[in-house]
Amino acid sequence: MPFNTPTNDFIGSFNFIVKVAGMTHDLEGFTKCSAIKAKVETINWKNGTDMYVRKAPGRTEWEDITLERIYSGRDELHNWWEEIIAGNISRKTVSITFLRHNGTEVVRKYDLLSAYPSAWELPELDATGSNGATEKITLSCERCIMVEIGRASCRERV
Numbered sequence: 001m002p003f004n005t006p007t008n009d010f011i012g013s014f015n016f017i018v019k020v021a022g023m024t025h026d027l028e029g030f031t032k033c034s035a036i037k038a039k040v041e042t043i044n045w046k047n048g049t050d051m052y053v054r055k056a057p058g059r060t061e062w063e064d065i066t067l068e069r070i071y072s073g074r075d076e077l078h079n080w081w082e083e084i085i086a087g088n089i090s091r092k093t094v095s096i097t098f099l100r101h102n103g104t105e106v107v108r109k110y111d112l113l114s115a116y117p118s119a120w121e122l123p124e125l126d127a128t129g130s131n132g133a134t135e136k137i138t139l140s141c142e143r144c145i146m147v148e149i150g151r152a153s154c155r156e157r158v
Contacts, residue, residue, distance in 0.1 A: 015099035032068040070132040081120040112141040
């Protein structure tokens, strides 16, 4: 029995936009963005003479996100990194927007709240190669929310 789902309705992992609040230029050329992951810790306890362990959800922890892009001579990310290592903690909202295959229609948008660069990697250089110089930056954030498309409100995702 054939599926009646259109093949052009898929969401590819190759169409996305990254924006950092407060940066004057759009950050272009991102080739990779690691998965957005969260984990809720489990709290274990027993009541009196319980014969089993009870469980409850605890705090949520968001994993770091690594962004990769072909270095184009623009140093916004490196400058932000330099602020952090100089002790000027500058937390920003970073938006990651998923697009349909046409590259314009927004499918979903996530905001990483209170994000800051926790690692930066200079591109590897190789005089015998022909690859682009890939810059990597790792962002830590306090939490992540999914922004409702077409609405001012947003809801927290766990």
